[in-house]
Amino acid sequence: MKRYLLSIAAAVIAIGAVAFKVENSESKNQTDYDFFYKLGTYAQPDVQTNSNWEMVSKPCPAGNAKACKINVPASYTHLDGSGNRVLNTSEASNNVVIDAVIGSGSNYVPQVSTSTGLNTRQIRS
Secondary structure, eight states, X not given: OHHHHHHHHHHHHHHHHHHTOOOOTTTSOOOEEEEEEOOSXXXXXXHTOXXXXXXXXXXXXXXXXXXXXXXXXXXXEEEOTTSOXXXXXXXSSOOOBOOEEEOSTTOEEEOGGGSBSOOTTOSOO
């Protein structure tokens, strides 16, 4: 009888360990990501180029004077060959298309309302 109880207890523990497995950070309910502009020039073609945005955090100036930060749903991003999260440029339906407009002076900023794949709740352009 003890042998059966030990077997049952072991089975319950094994099932419980699998049922409550901790998810890795990539599979959690990450719904969006912040990307930061990495160039020091703010021309329209530069701001509109997806590869000029990265997930390396940096401080942003107040207001919308220069391109700085965009917020993008996870479905508009992917991991590149080096494991870095990047904006989609070749996915069939979830490509990020950044429309840039004049911010201040000759500096361009992303226009969230006319871009594709940017969340409207971004903090700063």
